[in-house]
Amino acid sequence: MNEYTDTKVRKLRRSKSDRMVAGVCGGIARLMGVDAALVRILLVGATLLGFGTGAVIYLACWLIIPEDT
Numbered sequence: 001m002n003e004y005t006d007t008k009v010r011k012l013r014r015s016k017s018d019r020m021v022a023g024v025c026g027g028i029a030r031l032m033g034v035d036a037a038l039v040r041i042l043l044v045g046a047t048l049l050g051f052g053t054g055a056v057i058y059l060a061c062w063l064i065i066p067e068d069t
Contacts, residue, residue, distance in 0.1 A: 010031055011031075012028065012031050012065055013027050013065065013066055013067065013068040013069075014026070014027045014061075014062070014065050014066065014067045014068060015027045015029075015030060015036075015068055016067065016068050017068075018030070018036050020040070021062075022058075022062040023067065023068070024058055024061045024062055024065060025040045025043060025058075026039075027068065043058060
């Protein structure tokens with residue numbers, strides 16, 4: 001048995017249960033192991049300080065990241 005058989009691949013998926021709009025922040029939070037509120041606060045900060053860049057990134061993630069099954 002080798003050391004890699006016990007590892008589980010975690011994939012980024014939009015959350016169905018922890019969502020406010022599309023579940024992007026909930027999916028990122030689950031992958032990183034942090035609270036979704038923290039990811040949302042960081043996204044709002046990036047949107048305000050980055051002149052809307054956070055919102056553009058969120059929309060791109062909404063289109064690219066598949067939804068959780």
